Amino acid sequence: MKTALQLLSISLLTIITACNGQVKKEEKEALAKQPGNVVKTAIGNITLPPPYATESKSKNSKVIGWPEGKTPKAPEGFTVTKFADGFENPRWSYIGPNNDIFVVESGTRTSKNQIIILRDKDKDGVFETREVFLKDLNRPLGMLILKDFFYIANTDGLYRYPYKNAPLKLETKGVKIVELPAGGYNNHWTRSLLANPEGTKIYIGVGSGSNVGENGMDKEIRRAAILEINPDGTDEKIYAEGLRNPMGMDWNPANKKELWTAVNERDELGDDLVPDYITSIKRGGFYGWPYSYFGNIPDPRLKGERKDLVEKAIVPDVPVGAHTASLGLAFYTKNAFPAKYKNGAFVGQHGSWNRSVISGYKVLFVPFKDGKPSGKPEDFLTGFISDTDKAEVYGRPVAVTVMNDGSLLVNDDSGNTIWKVTANK
Known part of the structure; x- marks a missing residue:
């Protein structure tokens, strides 16, 4: 074994001559x-297999829906x-x-391209009101309320609507x-949102437009990155980049x-490459995509390009x-769950x-102590998988959201359901 700091043989990578990021059979x-x-990570050393240690396989799951009375x-x-x-893709x-x-x-x-509002008037943990809050959107995802504005991140841009007195339907014009680059590779059309605790900056997660830059890096400008802006949309900066698809975001x-943030890593290098991850984000940091992964392990499809970026890539x-398509991320700050x-x-x-x-097809928990x-x-x-061999699943979890009462909501977009997890008293 060698460490991640010892790169795959440069001589081996330089003999890869196939074009457009393709790697020939003998090279694989x-x-x-x-x-x-x-690789040394924050939770200890892990061993990553070499590229193509197993053949890249496509195996899509089949969603069969939840039987009556069955839950995760x-x-x-x-x-x-x-x-x-009763939703349609509650993402x-x-x-x-x-x-x-x-x-x-x-x-x-x-896509129904709309937002549903659920309101619990008597604060008993059960909503009594369900309305269409906003419709005619374009693949929306991230939402945010700051002062007197409601923000929604469509795939093609961030929109801001005047928002006062908590209406059940937003009638104001956004x-x-x-402007954001629309669409993206596979499910990378999503645009996540988060404000800083002071409410003075907004962060936008923008996924890549490709698996590993195969369409040209000129198509990846302002993508595979977290953007930072003022609440009025001005002063845009790249907060961090090299993040193939940064989705869920939260503050430690x-x-x-x-x-x-939670990040979806690249495809087609084998069953166990490359692991998705959650990670702290350093301002100005570069996290590898598409040239390397888990620090400075080069992706063979990039033929040793941008060694300057590979050398500084953060693990x-x-x-x-x-x-695993790790999309949702939420820190648990309430006291309803056990202390761990x-x-x-x-x-x-x-x-x-x-x-x-x-x-x-599950929700993980990562323990932290003293902020690490x-x-x-x-x-x-768990319990979302019905039959592993047949790749049959009841649903697919995505967003995780901590409620004010300390319960955890889990959006199951394929099961068209939101699940609630509560601690027994």
């Missing part, structure tokens, strides 16, 4: 015989209930200052304050100035499994398509 076989890479499974001491259903949720719950109905192939509760903090969960992170895994055996990851990811909400 040679790469597969290379030793693995030992949480650890002992928790109860899982159906919080709301993301956001909780407003007055405890309103906003749910985006947005999809890859078909203004596009930031132990250090409100430390941004974390992400917590690997969470290859091809305080200030730890929940990760929603939408599930794989690029593994011979499906993986993901303190243990390996552990299963928290």
Whole structure:
């Protein structure tokens, strides 16, 4: 074994002569015989296999829906209930200052392109009102309320609407304050949103337009990055880049100035490459994509390009499994769950398509202590897979949202349901 700082043989990479990022069969076989890479992460050393150690397989899951009365499974001491259903692709949720719950109905192939509002008037934990809050959007995802404005991130731009007195339907006209590159590779059309604790900056997660830059890096400008703007859309900066698809974002509760994100890594290098991850984000940091992964391990399809970037690529903090489509991220800051969960992170895994055996399709918990990851990811909400061999699943978890009462909401966009996890009293 060699460490990640010892790059794959440069001589081996330089013999790769296929164009357009394609790697020939004999070259894949040679790469597969290379030793693995030992990488030091925030939760200890991991060993990554060489590229093409296994053949890249496409295995899409089949969603069969939830049988009546069946729910996902949480650890002992928790109860899982159906919080709301009857949606069409409830991809993301956001909780407003007055405890309103906003749910985006947005999809890859078909999309209702609207936001549903759920309101619990008597604050008993059960919503009584359900209305269409805003419609005629363009693949919306991230939502945010700052002062007297409601923000929605469509795939093609960030829109800002005047918002006062918590209406059930937004009748005001929105203004596009930031143009964003639309669409993207696979599900990379999503645009996530987060404000800093002071409400003076907004962060936008923008996924790549390709797997590994195969369409040309001129098509990846302002992509595979987290953008930082003022609330009025001005003063845009690249906060961090080399993040193939940064989705869920949250602030480390132990250090409100430390941004974390969940990132989908690249495809077609084999079953166990490259692990998705959650990581702290350094301003101005470069995290590898597309030239390298987990620090300076070069991607063979890029033929040793941009060694200057590869050399400075940052190793992400917590690997969470290859091809798991880790999308949701939320730190748990409430007190309703047992003490071990305080200030730890929940990760929603939408599930794989690029593994011979499906993986993901669950919610993980990553323990933290003193603001640092303190243990390996552990299963928290499972039971989404019906039959592994047949790749049949009941649903697919994505967003994870902590409610003000300390319960955890889990958006199951394929099951068209939002699940609620509560701790038993």
